[in-house]
Amino acid sequence: MADIARMSGVSISTVSRALAGSPLIPDATREMIAEIARDNGYVVNPFARGLRLKRTQNIGVVIPLGHEKRQLISDPFFLEMLGHLADEITVRGYEILLSKIAAPKPGWLENLIQSQRTDGLVIIGQSDQHSALNAAGSHYENMVVWGAHLPDQTYCAVGVNNELGGYLATKHLISLGRRRIAFLGDADLPEIGQRRQGYQRACREAGIAYDPRLDAPSEFTEETAAQAAERLMASGAEMDAIFAASDVIALASINALKRHGKRVPEDVAVVGFDDSTIAAHTNPPLTTIRQDLNKAARLLIDLLFQRIEGDEPKGALMEPELIVRKSSGA
Amino acid sequence: MADIARMSGVSISTVSRALAGSPLIPDATREMIAEIARDNGYVVNPFARGLRLKRTQNIGVVIPLGHEKRQLISDPFFLEMLGHLADEITVRGYEILLSKIAAPKPGWLENLIQSQRTDGLVIIGQSDQHSALNAAGSHYENMVVWGAHLPDQTYCAVGVNNELGGYLATKHLISLGRRRIAFLGDADLPEIGQRRQGYQRACREAGIAYDPRLDAPSEFTEETAAQAAERLMASGAEMDAIFAASDVIALASINALKRHGKRVPEDVAVVGFDDSTIAAHTNPPLTTIRQDLNKAARLLIDLLFQRIEGDEPKGALMEPELIVRKSSGA
DNA sequence: CTGAAAGCGCTAACAA
DNA sequence: TTGTTAGCGCTTTCAG
Numbered sequence: 144m145a146d147i148a149r150m151s152g153v154s155i156s157t158v159s160r161a162l163a164g165s166p167l168i169p170d171a172t173r174e175m176i177a178e179i180a181r182d183n184g185y186v187v188n189p190f191a192r193g194l195r196l197k198r199t200q201n202i203g204v205v206i207p208l209g210h211e212k213r214q215l216i217s218d219p220f221f222l223e224m225l226g227h228l229a230d231e232i233t234v235r236g237y238e239i240l241l242s243k244i245a246a247p248k249p250g251w252l253e254n255l256i257q258s259q260r261t262d263g264l265v266i267i268g269q270s271d272q273h274s275a276l277n278a279a280g281s282h283y284e285n286m287v288v289w290g291a292h293l294p295d296q297t298y299c300a301v302g303v304n305n306e307l308g309g310y311l312a313t314k315h316l317i318s319l320g321r322r323r324i325a326f327l328g329d330a331d332l333p334e335i336g337q338r339r340q341g342y343q344r345a346c347r348e349a350g351i352a353y354d355p356r357l358d359a360p361s362e363f364t365e366e367t368a369a370q371a372a373e374r375l376m377a378s379g380a381e382m383d384a385i386f387a388a389s390d391v392i393a394l395a396s397i398n399a400l401k402r403h404g405k406r407v408p409e410d411v412a413v414v415g416f417d418d419s420t421i422a423a424h425t426n427p428p429l430t431t432i433r434q435d436l437n438k439a440a441r442l443l444i445d446l447l448f449q450r451i452e453g454d455e456p457k458g459a460l461m462e463p464e465l466i467v468r469k470s471s472g473a
Numbered sequence: 474m475a476d477i478a479r480m481s482g483v484s485i486s487t488v489s490r491a492l493a494g495s496p497l498i499p500d501a502t503r504e505m506i507a508e509i510a511r512d513n514g515y516v517v518n519p520f521a522r523g524l525r526l527k528r529t530q531n532i533g534v535v536i537p538l539g540h541e542k543r544q545l546i547s548d549p550f551f552l553e554m555l556g557h558l559a560d561e562i563t564v565r566g567y568e569i570l571l572s573k574i575a576a577p578k579p580g581w582l583e584n585l586i587q588s589q590r591t592d593g594l595v596i597i598g599q600s601d602q603h604s605a606l607n608a609a610g611s612h613y614e615n616m617v618v619w620g621a622h623l624p625d626q627t628y629c630a631v632g633v634n635n636e637l638g639g640y641l642a643t644k645h646l647i648s649l650g651r652r653r654i655a656f657l658g659d660a661d662l663p664e665i666g667q668r669r670q671g672y673q674r675a676c677r678e679a680g681i682a683y684d685p686r687l688d689a690p691s692e693f694t695e696e697t698a699a700q701a702a703e704r705l706m707a708s709g710a711e712m713d714a715i716f717a718a719s720d721v722i723a724l725a726s727i728n729a730l731k732r733h734g735k736r737v738p739e740d741v742a743v744v745g746f747d748d749s750t751i752a753a754h755t756n757p758p759l760t761t762i763r764q765d766l767n768k769a770a771r772l773l774i775d776l777l778f779q780r781i782e783g784d785e786p787k788g789a790l791m792e793p794e795l796i797v798r799k800s801s802g803a
Numbered sequence: 804c805t806g807a808a809a810g811c812g813c814t815a816a817c818a819a
Numbered sequence: 820t821t822g823t824t825a826g827c828g829c830t831t832t833c834a835g
Contacts (some may be wrong), residue, residue: 144828154806167804181580186587191828193520204571219750222552229573238590241534241569243559247829248513257516260568314776365750394754420549420695421808424724426756474810484822489814497820521812524827 147185151176162187191471202237202447203261204228207270210332211362218363218391219419220436224267224289227440235448237262247272252279256286260311263447265289269333284455287447289439291333292460299450300458301443305334308463309341309434312386312414315430315465317349319472321384321412325357325375327368327396328388335388338416342386356380361392367396374385376403383411384471390415393429397470408472427469434463477515483508492517529728532567532723534558537574537600540564540662541692548693548721550766554597557770565778567592577602582609586616593777595619599663614785617777619769621663622790627778629707630788631773635664638762638793639671642716642744645760645795647679649802651714655687657698657707657726658718665718670745672716686710691722698725704725706733713741714801720745720752723759727800738802748796757799764793 144162148155153176161168161176168176171299180186187228193199206221211244225241240261244251252275255264262285268292269276276288280298287299316324328335328344339358346353356378368387372395375382387393397407405411407427414423418433442459449456465473469470474492478485483506487597491498491506491611498506510516523529526730536551550681555571562569585594592615599620599736601604606618608630617629646654656672658665669688676683691701698717702725703710715730717723725743727737735741737757745752772789779786797803 155829156806156831157804157826158806160805163830169804172804176523184580184583184587186584186589188828189588189590190520190523190525191811192830194518194813194827195829195831196522197811199520201570217556217750219549219552222549222556225555226552227549229521229571233573233575239558240531241571243563245563250514254516255513257514258519259516260519398754420547421751421754424728424751426754426758428756485812486814486824487820489812491822493814499820502820516831518812522814523817524811524829525813527827620821 144185144187147176147180147183150179150183150354158458197259199260199262200237201240202232202238203242203253203264204232205242205244205264205266205267206400207247207266207272209244209247209270209272210329213363214437217365218389218419219421220389220391221267223419224436224440225438228265228267228444230365231444233352235444247275249275251419252276253279256283263287263451265443265447268298271331273333277384284450285447287443287450287458289443291337292458293333296458299446299456300335301439301446301461302334302458303432303434303439303461303463305337305463306341306344308434309338309386310345311463311465312338312416312432313342313404314349315467315471315473316386316412316414317345317351317382319412322349322351323354323357323380324351324384324386325359325380325382326386326388327359327361327371327375327392329360329362330358338388352382357382361388363389363391365391365395368392369399371400374397376400385411385413387413387415390417390419390429390431393431394421394425397425397429408470412472415470415471422466425470430468430471431466432463433466435461474515474517477510477513479505480513481509495610529592530567531570531591532562532774533570533572533585533594534562535572535574535585535594535596537577537598537599537602538594539577539602540642540659541576541694542585547695548552548719549751550719550721550747551597553749554766554770556635557772560597560599561770562776577605579605582606585802586613593617593781595773595777601661603663614780615777617780617788618789619773621667622788625662626788629776631769631776631791632664632788633762633764633769633791633793633795635667636661636671636674638746638764639668639669639716639800640675640794641795642668642746642762643672643675644679645797645801645803646714646716646742647675647742652679652681653684653712654714654716655689655710655712656716656718657689657691657701657705657722659690659692660688668716668718676800684710684718687712693719693721695721695725697789698722699722700724702729706730715741715743717729717743717745720747720749720759720761723761723800724751727755727757727759731801738800742802743800748794752761753798755800760798760801760803761796762793763796765791
């Protein structure tokens with residue numbers, strides 16, 4: 144910047160003001176300085192600027208993977224969400240600092256906040272870190288979380304109505320005459336737990352007795368989900384439908400069913416969750432619960448920037464939508 | 474840091490050295506200081522550190538989308554690659570600065586480099602920005618690019634042998650008795666252009682005359698690829714196979730073919746490129762050319778860090794692999 | 804409208 | 820082994 148000042152024949156302060164678009168500088172001067180900067184490939188150093196201003200112009204996007212043994216970003220859900228978030232953040236002139244938290248250690252979130260690397264944080268999924276998020280939420284405002292709404296939640300959460308999603312999926316299966324419906328997913332995760340509650344409510348309303356053998360824990364990767372589906376079938380429990388907590392799990396289940404000579408949907412109907420891009424292209428195409436990630440990302444970033452500006456908006460609950468395709472046999 | 478110094482009863486320099494793991498500080502002192510820092514939730518400010526050290530501890534991951542009208546990260550290829558890169562970068566203790574360059578303006582890359590926000594850059598795909606990359610490559614070393622190897626390339630490129638990939642795909646179709654093979658993809662992009670060359674070589678070797686009607690430009694999104702496939706069919710050119718430049722394009726073609734009452738693979742065989750996760754799950758499952766993105770990411774980051782340390786390794790050419798599934802009718 | 808100068812939080816040369 | 824101090828590149832108060 145000193146160089147640019149010298150070349151422009153003005154002081155450093157003037158260059159700083161000009162490049163920052165201060166109204167104190169006449170347009171002509173500003174133009175002149177901007178051009179010299181451009182010609183010399185000069186760009187304001189964001190570290191010096193950040194140090195001085197205590198603003199980084201970065202938004203942190205965080206993917207906590209406490210619940211995944213494989214610790215790899217594999218579910219297309221994350222990636223679709225990330226794409227939409229990237230659009231929203233870029234549009235506002237901020238950069239994206241992407242953090243994958245593979246094995247969350249105590250204090251990981253506080254560290255991230257204290258490091259002041261970002262002006263705000265978007266957490267994609269609560270994973271098993273609700274208490275860490277809650278602790279942070281009580282003193283750090285600039286954070287929004289994609290996930291379930293929970294009682295006594297101190298942080299701003301945006302998510303689909305998971306209970307209703309689970310209910311819609313299961314009711315759809317019941318309306319098609321299915322009675323022995325299995326649930327496949329990790330109910331320890333808040334969002335999945337709520338989807339399971341919806342599943343159970345639909346069963347209860349239809350007078351279907353709870354069968355613990357049909358309640359099968361499963362992680363999110365294709366391999367682990369396939370194993371879970373195999374275990375479910377090995378258990379010998381009769382079933383005529385599966386409600387899977389994600390599309391990837393649904394897909395893995397369909398493949399496992401086929402390996403065992405079951406037809407989908409004739410023998411076993413399957414419903415997934417997410418409506419990720421693959422859902423329309425599987426064989427058979429997947430009936431699923433849609434979460435509008437485009438809208439979700441817009442909501443998350445809108446709320447985050449409101450918070451950065453000092454407001455404290457509450458979270459938002461989005462409506463899930465049943466998308467009927469072939470896998471449920473409708 | 475001043476606070477921590479006061480609480481520890483030592484000087485700021487000692488705290489700085491202790492927290493940086495300097496061997497000058499005895500273990501006991503280091504421990505003591507580290508504990509006080511931890512208890513007070515103190516983390517070194519990376520902006521001040523970066524300003525002083527001229528090192529950011531950030532790696533920029535850049536997705537140029539000059540070739541895409543929709544400007545959205547949509548192809549699963551990007552997202553799978555990003556996941557692997559994230560793993561490799563995180564493991565080395567660096568943060569990821571993610572930039573989507575929606576509509577590349579002249580100077581975008583120079584700006585990114587001059588801003589000194591990152592210690593190195595990984596560019597995912599050349600898009601239509603080869604000349605910008607080449608200009609940067611001649612003076613900026615800390616950059617690696619996923620993409621095609623091109624003559625007179627000043628930058629470090631890692632990519633699969635695209636020509637060979639195209640050749641393998643097409644030869645596979647020819648060996649199955651197909652003669653009227655269409656190519657679907659945007660040959661203006663270097664990688665795709667090379668895949669097309671491989672396609673043309675295989676045809677030539679088999680004595681198949683070039684038919685321009687079977688040479689169909691297509692972008693990468695599902696919608697645009699579907700349109701391209703529709704145009705291809707509307708042209709009235711007879712065909713018994715399609716080699717698509719990506720799995721997404723292949724998938725869109727299959728759907729278009731089905732809409733027109735064509736059976737895959739009986740009437741038209743289809744081969745894709747990438748072997749993305751969806752490929753195994755489409756209907757029918759997709760024969761495709763595999764790029765090992767796990768290995769690719771490791772290679773990219775290894776080379777990048779060698780460059781950051783002052784070496785100047787050349788790029789790398791990876792082997793493509795034909796994965797035979799149902800869509801080619803083998 | 805413009806400039807001089809202080810200081811953001813840190814590291815490292817230099818001195819002790 | 821530790822402390823003092825200069826300065827990284829910027830913004831902004833204060834003084835013209």
